[in-house]
Amino acid sequence: MPPAWAQSSAILSVASSEKLIIKRGATAQAKVKLELQPGFHVNSNTPADAYLIPLKLTWAKDPLQAEQITYPKPQLEKYAFSVTPVSVFSGSFEVLTRFRAPQTLAPGLNMMSGKLRYQACNNKECFPPRAIDVHVTLDVQ
Amino acid sequence: MSKTVSALLVCLAVFIALLSTACGNRSTKAAVKDEKDRKGAPDFTLKDANGQTVHLSDYKGKVVLLDFWATWCGPCKIEIPWFMEFEQQFKDRGLSVVGVSMDDDGWNAVKPYLMKMKVNYRVLLGNDQVGTLYGGVDSLPTTFLIDRQGKIASVHIGLSESKDEFKNAIVRLLDAPRATATGSSGRLLASSVGAK
Numbered sequence: 001m002p003p004a005w006a007q008s009s010a011i012l013s014v015a016s017s018e019k020l021i022i023k024r025g026a027t028a029q030a031k032v033k034l035e036l037q038p039g040f041h042v043n044s045n046t047p048a049d050a051y052l053i054p055l056k057l058t059w060a061k062d063p064l065q066a067e068q069i070t071y072p073k074p075q076l077e078k079y080a081f082s083v084t085p086v087s088v089f090s091g092s093f094e095v096l097t098r099f100r101a102p103q104t105l106a107p108g109l110n111m112m113s114g115k116l117r118y119q120a121c122n123n124k125e126c127f128p129p130r131a132i133d134v135h136v137t138l139d140v141q
Numbered sequence: 142m143s144k145t146v147s148a149l150l151v152c153l154a155v156f157i158a159l160l161s162t163a164c165g166n167r168s169t170k171a172a173v174k175d176e177k178d179r180k181g182a183p184d185f186t187l188k189d190a191n192g193q194t195v196h197l198s199d200y201k202g203k204v205v206l207l208d209f210w211a212t213w214c215g216p217c218k219i220e221i222p223w224f225m226e227f228e229q230q231f232k233d234r235g236l237s238v239v240g241v242s243m244d245d246d247g248w249n250a251v252k253p254y255l256m257k258m259k260v261n262y263r264v265l266l267g268n269d270q271v272g273t274l275y276g277g278v279d280s281l282p283t284t285f286l287i288d289r290q291g292k293i294a295s296v297h298i299g300l301s302e303s304k305d306e307f308k309n310a311i312v313r314l315l316d317a318p319r320a321t322a323t324g325s326s327g328r329l330l331a332s333s334v335g336a337k
Contacts (some may be wrong), residue, residue: 051212051254081216081300121215124299125280126214128243
């Protein structure tokens with residue numbers, strides 16, 4: 001198994017670029033790097049309109065515990081279809097997760113799995129919501 | 142000289158087309174096809190907000206604006222008020238606007254939006270099978286204009302440049318001679334799919 005690999009869709013690419021080294025009983029921060037094709041955007045994690053589907057990263061309950069997920073500051077963009085600015089992410093951006101390793105976790109290589117749900121649009125059309133797999137390779141010490 | 146200019150214009154056109162693709166804008170215009178080039182609109186059976194079963198073939202003899210949309214689709218919400226206006230303006234001349242919501246969350250998501258917007262036309266809850274029948278409908282809005290014979294006269298993917306683009310197409314279909322429109326070929330295609 002490679003230390004990190006990419007999951008891609010036509011519009012959004014996800015790459016967990018670094019192996020996460022974490023000590024038992026301690027915390028460490030993982031970056032999920034995302035890249036959208038030019039001309040596309042996804043709703044941020046906090047869209048203003050309740051009908052819009054937010055970007056959301058969720059993690060499995062083990063082997064680590066996800067303590068905090070931090071999304072980047074959204075951009076407020078105006079599009080042909082929007083009367084008011086829309087809270088979005090576009091281009092390249094990162095979502096950070098602070099993980100805690102249980103004291104009882106066995107040392108060695110392991111993997112954390114998650115899902116990223118997003119809904120993408122361009123200036124004229126929107127694409128159905130999708131969920132793609134995200135993986136982080138762990139080196140538990 | 143003129144060949145050079147022509148070659149440059151072709152290159153420019155290709156460049157603009159590629160640039161447009163690269164920027165993700167691939168919306169198509171709702172040009173009305175010639176009658177001979179139109180294909181039958183696949184029939185389907187879906188439910189409306191009142192739980193009533195609706196077949197596309199119920200609209201035989203009418204011009205139908207069939208709009209695939211979703212509550213999470215921003216561009217769709219620009220067009221919906223246009224379609225409400227068309228429904229009001231052209232209903233008596235034989236237009237029926239039919240919305241097909243592709244919301245995964247079903248009526249729980251759709252009904253509040255319909256009430257909030259006071260949508261005046263019939264909205265059905267779609268599914269993947271119906272989307273597949275209509276070519277996949279992989280982006281929204283996707284709007285089909287169906288003539289009185291049940292044939293697809295135009296397809297529009299993405300937010301239209303203007304309301305008039307649709308309006309002109311609708312008027313053209315409504316004004317088409319009735320004799321042709323209600324002829325023996327006025328049946329919707331046999332392929333169909335049922336409501337969930």
